[in-house]
């Protein structure tokens with residue numbers, strides 16, 4: 364008999380932990396009693412985080428046991444593949460696939476989909492998804508997780524209001540920062556024939572790229588093509604930048620600049636940065652911490668800082684929530700606040716690494732809309748990294764990393 368597969372639709376406003384706990388540890392919800400006594404496994408980004416922590420703490424390779432490198436040094440797509448192989452080796456009766464396609468480029472998605480299609484003959488699959496386009500084609504039973512309750516649904520609905528709402532969501536002007544960057548050049552970042560290798564594995568091959576004031580770049584590339592590596596050369600987080608022909612904010616790399624000199628010009632968000640705000644941070648403090656680049660706020664904010672934070676919160680429609688804690692917000696709103704936090708100091712360059720990962724359709728559209736607004740109404744240059752073609756995103760240029768046997772080359776599409 365064909366296994367009983369289910370898709371459970373979620374919205375970012377409802378946390379998933381209760382659902383996962385019920386499915387994996389019980390008591391099982393009505394309609395899911397067929398999982399009783401069955402061995403389950405969870406395929407999700409949070410599981411990858413857990414294993415990374417485990418490998419780091421105990422200096423023991425588990426997911427990466429068949430690889431020469433650590434889980435930490437793998438790209439996000441490589442980590443997903445490693446978790447999937449590990450789960451298969453455990454031969455579970457059912458697998459919960461939590462937004463399985465996030466972080467995967469189109470060809471990795473196809474590859475993953477064909478593996479899952481084979482697996483569906485023998486293993487029960489429960490897909491949890493927030494983007495309707497991700498629905499696995501063979502699933503015929505649907506439920507939704509709303510307000511901590513599982514509801515059986517017969518059809519999948521598109522959120523047709525999302526476009527309209529997104530356009531009308533951020534009606535005001537961008538708040539002006541009191542901090543002004545004195546920068547008289549046109550070029551912010553320039554790479555000339557930059558190559559990077561890890562031991563004998565060449566990742567980037569002779570990349571030349573120029574980011575100018577006010578540019579809006581989308582950075583594309585398959586999993587493992589070197590997007591994060593390339594960005595780490597800009598943010599000052601990689602020793603591989605030394606000895607290369609790289610110009611950062613008017614200074615040649617390696618000419619005595621400090622990491623702080625570079626970072627003060629950059630605002631950025633990454634999935635890991637959002638995760639680092641776990642404590643009790645009010646929205647007002649979250650935003651103000653973007654002015655001083657700290658996680659948390661350690662000095663009393665000035666009236667000027669408070670009024671700037673207020674202006675950003677009002678742009679996001681969150682003016683009445685300044686004292687609310689960041690972790691109490693929906694994931695979608697958290698991401699909007701992270702964008703505003705990165706932008707509040709009006710940096711010369713804004714780096715957005717997968718800002719829509721893990722969001723539902725509506726929340727992703729809102730983030731795209733906010734980013735378009737930042738791109739069109741400020742002089743800040745933007746680099747937007749995503750594996751999905753985000754509908755509605757309006758970059759002015761695209762840098763695509765194209766893997767070759769000798770590392771990825773850069774293909775500029777304008």
Ligand SMILES: Nc1ncnc2c1ncn2[C@@H]1O[C@H](COP(=O)(O)OP(=O)(O)OP(=O)(O)O)[C@@H](O)[C@H]1O
Nearest residue numbers: 436437438439440561566586587588589590591592
């Ligand atoms: N410290 C390291 N040691 C060894 N290999 C590394 C290290 N850092 C990165 N790599 C390798 O470099 C390649 C590029 O990784 P990177 O994370 O830059 O890719 P990416 O394009 O961001 O991928 P993804 O889209 O999957 O996140 C990968 O194959 C990765 O395993």
